[in-house]
Amino acid sequence: xxxxxxxxxxxxxxxxxxxxxxxxxxxxxxxxxxxxxxxxxxxxxxxxxxxxxxxxxxxxxxxxxxxxxxxxxxxxxxxxxxxxxxxxxxxxxxxxxxxxxxxxxxxxxxxxxxxxxxxxxxxxxxxxxxxxxxxxxxxxxxxxxxxxxxxxxxxxxxxxxxxxxxxxxxxxxxxxxxxxxxxxxxxxxxxxxxxxxxxxxxxxxxxxxxxxxxxxxxxxxxxxxxxxxxxxxxxxxxxxxxxx
Amino acid sequence: xxxxxxxxxxxxxxxxxxxxxxxxxxxxxxxxxxxxxxxxxxxxxxxxxxxxxxxxxxxxxxxxxxxxxxxxxxxxxxxxxxxxxxxxxxxxxxxxxxxxxxxxxxxxxxxxxxxxxxxxxxxxxxxxxxxxxxxxxxxxxxxxxxxxxxxxxxxxxxxxxxxxxxxxxxxxxxxxxxxxxxxxxxxxxxxxxxxxxxxxxxxxxxxxxxxxxxxxxxxxxxxxxx
Numbered sequence: 236x237x238x239x240x241x242x243x244x245x246x247x248x249x250x251x252x253x254x255x256x257x258x259x260x261x262x263x264x265x266x267x268x269x270x271x272x273x274x275x276x277x278x279x280x281x282x283x284x285x286x287x288x289x290x291x292x293x294x295x296x297x298x299x300x301x302x303x304x305x306x307x308x309x310x311x312x313x314x315x316x317x318x319x320x321x322x323x324x325x326x327x328x329x330x331x332x333x334x335x336x337x338x339x340x341x342x343x344x345x346x347x348x349x350x351x352x353x354x355x356x357x358x359x360x361x362x363x364x365x366x367x368x369x370x371x372x373x374x375x376x377x378x379x380x381x382x383x384x385x386x387x388x389x390x391x392x393x394x395x396x397x398x399x400x401x402x403x404x405x406x407x408x409x410x411x412x413x414x415x416x417x418x419x420x421x422x423x424x425x426x427x428x429x430x431x432x433x434x435x436x437x438x439x440x441x442x443x444x445x446x447x448x449x450x451x452x453x454x455x456x457x458x459x460x461x462x463x464x465x466x467x468x469x470x471x472x473x474x475x476x477x478x479x
Numbered sequence: 480x481x482x483x484x485x486x487x488x489x490x491x492x493x494x495x496x497x498x499x500x501x502x503x504x505x506x507x508x509x510x511x512x513x514x515x516x517x518x519x520x521x522x523x524x525x526x527x528x529x530x531x532x533x534x535x536x537x538x539x540x541x542x543x544x545x546x547x548x549x550x551x552x553x554x555x556x557x558x559x560x561x562x563x564x565x566x567x568x569x570x571x572x573x574x575x576x577x578x579x580x581x582x583x584x585x586x587x588x589x590x591x592x593x594x595x596x597x598x599x600x601x602x603x604x605x606x607x608x609x610x611x612x613x614x615x616x617x618x619x620x621x622x623x624x625x626x627x628x629x630x631x632x633x634x635x636x637x638x639x640x641x642x643x644x645x646x647x648x649x650x651x652x653x654x655x656x657x658x659x660x661x662x663x664x665x666x667x668x669x670x671x672x673x674x675x676x677x678x679x680x681x682x683x684x685x686x687x688x689x690x691x692x693x694x695x696x697x698x699x700x701x702x703x704x705x
Contacts, residue, residue, distance in 0.1 A: 392575075
């Protein structure tokens, strides 16, 4: 029996693209909820770490509240739930827009988690077999590989800044922004240094020495893969036509 | 600087720590670090030296037991509060440099704290002089050599006047001459009354300076000798 994990990485890529496209373009709150539900189900079938993603989604609750309030104040619509001195702080329209934004981001994150169930090597191979230039596919995989390192570096920078005796909770918002700008300096500088070292290492191992690349890994699409790709695209088009 | 000298500055009381889903990397560690001592923390790779350093600094919190700095549990302290009392040199000094210029690197925490500009300028000049960084002022921080980055990181930490200084593998990547400079610097800091704990497996370097050597193996303290 084929489980989600065994499917061709290109099938997963198409499914993720379909879900994300619907998540971004559809403006109906209920349809978006349905897409989010499908994304969750797909992520579970493919064996993604759904618990970790759910934890990450919790942090978006504050963003949702902020968007809801900002939309209510600057573009008020619908019934007002909370007004202070005539200024509408929370309206039905604001709540809807906040919720929609949260659903959108959740769809993108949850669907993207499907790609974590396959190795970057297989994704590159899939793209190359689809005639995507190897350099482009390789750059994408490098970006994915470096992401956790950047996250770790950002964490370290934040710790190091605080260990210089700076209490982040006690300083004013303006200075807090200044501190966050400091975090990105070592990251950007480090990125340049790392990319220089990486390109040197690749060239010493004869990267692009020959115009044609061969590979031990060759992906073969099965009947089920084709069916799933066709179904995903057709369903996406249908949902988009009905909802837009 | 606080007048504490031979009262316990840092205490670990039965501290244990494990990373999520892993075994304990530090087990039941109990020790007291004094300001008037140079303590070396040594042990083979993977023995838990850096984790112990992070526990001391409150970067990670113990799962069991507690870590105290001047009798305050690190769980109740923010990293900012800890940083005012204990300085920490990362294994890789690159990770703790944020600014493009050397001067800004030393001055920015003082600017954030709202210290008057004249005072900041004076302090920065003192630090640049003390750590032989004046001639490097025009060079962006990320273009400095490892030794220079380390000196800059130490200068930026010491400008806060911490009473204690924890260094994680400070001799990595330094040649014999630079190690000698570092030893001299550490002796100067000791003379100024700053407590020192150096995490290192460079036995030659440790033997020259340490009043006390704590040896770790498999996350446990197996030896503590003066």
